[in-house]
Amino acid sequence: MxxxxxxxxxxxxxxxxxxxxxxxxxxxxxxxxxxxxxxxxxxxxxxxxxxxxxxxxxxxxxxxxxxxxxxxxxxxxxxxxxxxxxxxxxxxxxxxxxxxxxxxxxxxxxxxxxxxxxxxxxxxxxxxxxxxxxxxxxxxxxxxxxxxxxxxxxxxxxxxxxxxxxxxxxxxxxxxxxxxxxxxxxxxxxxxxxxxxxxxxxxxxxxxxxxxxxxxxxxxxxxxxxxxxxxxxxxxxxxxxxxxxxxxxxxxxxxxxxxxxxxxxxxxxLLALGTGPDAAGRGLRGLVGLAWRLQRGPLLLATLALALIGAALGGIGAGFAEGLEASPSLAAWLAPLRGATLGDAFLALMLYVLVALVGAAHGVAAVLRGRAEETRGHLTWILATSASRTRWLGSHVGLALAGPPILALAAGLSAGSVDALTSGREERAAECLGLALTHVPAAWVMIGLATALFGRFPRAAGPLAWGVLALFTAQVALWEAGAITRPWLNPFTVSHPMLALDLRLLAVLGLAAAGLTIAGALAFRARDVG
Amino acid sequence: MTEVIVTRGLVKTYGRTRALDGLDLTVAAGEVHGFLGPNGAGKSTTFRALLGLVGADAGEARLLGGDPWRDGPALHRHLAYVPGDVTLWPDLTGGEIVDLLGRLRGGLDPRRRAALIERFELDPRRRAGTYSKGNRQKVALVAAFAADVALLLLDEPTSGLDPLMEVVFRECVIEARAAGRTVLLSSHILSEVEATCDHVSIIRAGRIVESGSLAALRHLTRTRVEVELATTPPAALPGAHDVRVEGQRLGCEVEAEAIEPVFRRLAELGIRAITVHPPTLEQLFMRHYQAEAR
Structure with a gap:
């Protein structure tokens, strides 16, 4: 013993x-x-x-x-x-x-x-x-x-x-x-x-x-x-x-x-680290190469997972050709989807979850990967070379921002094309892709928020960013259940299938994301590192 | 430009702690400058301020003729930095990291890289996650010495290196000086500083308390003398301290200015045997360490 x-x-x-x-x-x-x-x-x-x-x-x-x-x-x-x-x-x-x-x-x-x-x-x-x-x-x-x-x-x-x-x-x-x-x-x-x-x-x-x-x-x-x-x-x-x-x-x-x-x-x-190349290849040329090397695993994994899940959901959704009107309370709940089938409504909700919520979580994790670079001491190293703070932050936040559109493409195209092939309604592929892309700005706002927190409050950035995302998600869940009215200042309500789509509000979300990201970069340039 | 590093009254506070408390550090071009001080004295904060990673609360820092906070990236093209606790990306190999740091700095000499990897006996194909502390340190040292730069900032660079690699490190520093590079070297290994540095600054509680050439600093400490005389030693010996007499043997400590009169007097008394211990850096250093402890 x-x-x-x-x-x-x-x-x-x-x-x-x-x-x-x-x-x-x-x-x-x-x-x-x-x-x-x-x-x-x-x-x-x-x-x-x-x-x-x-x-x-x-x-x-x-x-x-x-x-x-x-x-x-x-x-x-x-x-x-x-x-x-x-x-x-x-x-x-x-x-x-x-x-x-x-x-x-x-x-x-x-x-x-x-x-x-x-x-x-x-x-x-x-x-x-x-x-x-x-x-x-x-x-x-x-x-x-x-x-x-x-x-x-x-x-x-x-x-x-x-x-x-x-x-x-x-x-x-x-x-x-x-x-x-x-x-x-x-x-x-x-x-x-x-x-x-x-x-x-x-x-x-x-x-x-x-x-x-x-x-x-x-x-x-x-x-x-x-x-x-x-x-x-x-x-x-x-x-x-x-x-x-x-x-x-x-x-x-x-x-x-x-x-x-x-x-x-x-x-x-058991999954040991083997040996690798003795010199850096062309891909590892600079900051973007390094950020890609550090971020590609989660991004590729998430893309693959969303493509597979999207395809499976597309197949399920195509099997429900019954009109949404058959269920009056559901039709009232998802009023903007009037005229759609039950399967369409199902896919609309699922794409919301996959792109807006999962995409935002992926983006927050990607930004915080930069924070991990700082706490592990790697950032000190990088900034001791001629790399500038702005370019370093840009390499990580840029890849984070690329995540939601890529995930939207993977989920939307796979769900839509499987639905189209199964149900014979060709327009579904484009519809699902378009629907998936409308959730990108909401995810971007979370990335901007995480960047701003990283720039201004680096120590608390992780707990705060995840806490806000959890709060927003909980608000949406309660709002969907009818327990609360539409929560204010919650970016995830804008593209929700319960509401009619307003492109101007999407643009506002995009601007908010840009503003938060720039504020984060400015705060990061002015603070101590390490 | 004769001065590569100049700080004047540099102050950096973290909450209530004053990490730097009016630091005045000067490093001239071409010198290997030892930077000594007890743990927590502000050595690493000085490096961070010189790299522009932290902003000073007061005072001024100039590095290679520029402002490290404002002109960081441009200045960093001409310097290489080795931290005392090197952390690496576990999935990248040692060779990839050496190249990456070189590229971020604006290129490195491939022949020198190969020679250094050979000399430091580094396996560049291993993933950094499998390196020991000493091997991680070697990756940083190879990247720094392979760079074609004017200034090397080395913050306790040899922690974790074995004695053989320590020798290689010293050779590399001496070669760097011969090539006209300036080196700021912080270390706790006093023999390393004595072997490589020509100037030394001692930092305590965020201030430089002693600075100068090693020869001049030696001057500040006493030489230890043990002598066996032909006659009975006198009770008093002007200029000598801590005099101890035992039969015809006499031991004392002598300040640099008093060496000549003391030895004249001893010669008059008849010297049979003598040993003289020059002042060591350790003595000098201990004076400040002990002052810290008090």
């Missing part, structure tokens, strides 16, 4: 370092279901209204793809159905990032070496990280079950089942992240691997849900643990056996992580 020596001390260190973040994370997970309960209580005055909503939703591809089928037509059942995605997303993402932060990132920073030289066993770091995050997941679940059963007044069994889904998903993805940390050769690539696995499993669940609603086979969503989360069926006929699946999978991935950790040398990864 020497490999575990020092685990207790490391657990105290982790809790001490991250107690604030852990508390905030748990609070976020607990917040979703009560907010949804309040919103749904306002939406439905009577049981008839609720049942009408359930009937309409069951045939609605847009919603079923995201949230899965509704298993219980009760208040509690709807809250669980609506909150599942949010809660599982927060639990899985938080658990993954925490585990990588305290395993692979510690190793990269050289702190694991420092700690490992003390009376600390080889597996103590991994054990401490997993223990803390799984205890946090279980604690959050216990609090959530208590909150739903005792405060909100939902049935006890269902509340326990729903809350346990949170803990099960969190623990499983913590284990997956531990494996990613062993396999990858750096914390950055471990994060990419873990989040990529999550996105892939999410896509499987979505395709399974949508396929089943379209009359396809029911087993596809069972291929993904995120599909199992829906099969727990809280507040309906709870299937407790699903937790056995979660437990077995978690034990499996954690065992795999331990097996790898016990064999691996410090600093090494």
């Amino acid at each position: 020497q490999a575990f020596t020092g685990t207790g001390a490391l657990i105290r260190l982790l809790v001490r370092r991250d107690r604030g973040a852990l508390a905030l994370w748990i609070a976020v997970m607990l917040a979703f279901p009560p907010i949804n309960a309040a919103a749904l209580a306002r939406m439905f005055a009577s049981t008839e209204q609720m049942q009408a909503f359930v009937r309409e939703t069951e045939g609605n591809l847009l919603i079923v793809a995201f949230h899965g089928p509704i298993h219980a037509a009760t208040g509690a059942g709807l809250v669980a159905w609506r909150s599942l995605l949010q809660v599982v997303f927060a639990a899985a993402l938080g658990s993954m990032l925490f585990v990588i932060r305290h395993t692979r990132a510690e190793e990269d920073a050289g702190r694991r070496e420092l700690v490992g030289a003390g009376a600390v066993g080889r597996l103590a770091g991994l054990t401490a990280a997993l223990a803390v995050v799984i205890v946090a997941d279980v604690a959050a679940a216990a609090l959530l079950a208590g909150l739903l059963a005792l405060v909100v007044g939902f049935p006890v069994a269902g509340s326990i089942a729903f809350a346990a889904t949170l803990a099960a998903a969190g623990a499983l993805f913590a284990g997956l992240a531990a494996v990613a940390g062993e396999v990858a050769s750096s914390a950055t690539s471990a994060r990419k691997l873990a989040i990529g696995a999550f996105a892939g499993l999410w896509a499987v669940r979505m395709l399974g849900n949508a396929g089943e609603a379209a009359g396809g086979p029911g087993w596809v969503s069972w291929l993904s643990p995120l599909g199992w989360a829906g099969e727990v069926r809280a507040y309906a006929d709870e299937r407790w056996a699903v937790f056995g699946l979660f437990a077995a999978a978690t034990v499996g991935v954690v065992a795999l992580a331990y097996g790898l950790a016990a064999r691996r040398d410090l600093g090494a990864g």
Whole structure:
């Protein structure tokens, strides 16, 4: 058991370092279901209204793809159905990032070496990280079950089942992240691997849900643990056996992580760094070459992913030729799409999510890649040569700004052409591409904002930029659900399919993005670096 | 232009800390200038200010005849910088980074690059993520010495190098001086400074507390003398300090101006054996380090 020596001390260190973040994370997970309960209580005055909503939703591809089928037509059942995605997303993402932060990132920073030289066993770091995050997941679940059963007044069994889904998903993805940390050769690539696995499993669940609603086979969503989360069926006929699946999978991935950790040398990864060229090629000629080298991986990956997802969605959308008017509430909700088919509406919403939201997230990450260059000390190096600050910033922000149009092209063209080929309506390719491009200015505003924050408040730029993006996204989600009126100053409302397109407002967004970017560049030129 | 670096009353504060507190540093063209000081004395901040990475709160800095904050990129064409803690892009190879830095500076001599890679025994095909601390340092040194520049700014450049590579580094600095380059070298390795530098400045708490040629600075410290006399030593010896007498043996410390009268007096007493230790940089340096600790 020497490999575990020092685990207790490391657990105290982790809790001490991250107690604030852990508390905030748990609070976020607990917040979703009560907010949804309040919103749904306002939406439905009577049981008839609720049942009408359930009937309409069951045939609605847009919603079923995201949230899965509704298993219980009760208040509690709807809250669980609506909150599942949010809660599982927060639990899985938080658990993954925490585990990588305290395993692979510690190793990269050289702190694991420092700690490992003390009376600390080889597996103590991994054990401490997993223990803390799984205890946090279980604690959050216990609090959530208590909150739903005792405060909100939902049935006890269902509340326990729903809350346990949170803990099960969190623990499983913590284990997956531990494996990613062993396999990858750096914390950055471990994060990419873990989040990529999550996105892939999410896509499987979505395709399974949508396929089943379209009359396809029911087993596809069972291929993904995120599909199992829906099969727990809280507040309906709870299937407790699903937790056995979660437990077995978690034990499996954690065992795999331990097996790898016990064999691996410090600093090494299974995906090792090989040798490369002994001199720089023509591509690495200057700042743009360097920025491209640093940014191309995420950009190419995102482009490929959006092209594939777009193609899959285009195929699904083409299968729903029924008019939007068949569903009066949906037609009212998406008034500007009057006359379109249900599939068209589905694709319009999906392209909004892919280009506006995913494109903005990609852009923010690209700008913050420049900030990482600064904190890692690389920027000092570059600016000690004859490279100017403006040109360096331009190389990174320029590539960030190129992201959304490229992603719009990938998603819009692939979705549109598959739709056109499948449905025989040739105009769909151009329509989808045009629709995708309208979301680019909103993503640009986020890139401009991230640049301005980087220039003026470099230390806080990361948390602030992601925080604002999360706030805007949450506002849009609440606005879509009818819980709030259209939020002011939120760039993501402008091109939303719920509103008629106004090209002048798009131009305003473009100008705002340009202004923020220039302000960021000016602030960056005036501040200290490093 | 005889002065490559001039700062006058340079002040830089970070919150309540005064990293630079009226720094007056002068480095003449063609000299190898040692820059010494305890940790946290402001050495790295000085380099950052000279590179125009941070703006000074007060005072003036001139580098190669220009203002480093305003004319940074133009001036940087003529200098190369090596930080003490080199961080590299983990996915790029050492050779790619040497070339990239050279291109960003406006070109480098391929023959010199090849020769330096050979001398520093650097494997340029390895990804930087797999380099040890010493190897990362070598990448920066090869990039700096291969550049055709007038000024080298070296901030603790040899941390992590093994003794063999340390020798190569010293050769490179001496060659740079022979080629007419100016070098500002900060280091904690005093033997390295003694072997390569002709001028030294000592910084403490953001100020230069001592500056001058190594010979002149030696002058400021006392020479240690141990002598065995033919007769019983006198109780007092004018000009000598810390006199200790043990039988016919006498030990003392002598200031530079008092060497001649003291030795005349000792010669009169009859010298049988004598050892003289010249002042070391270490003594000089310790004086300031200890003053810091007090």
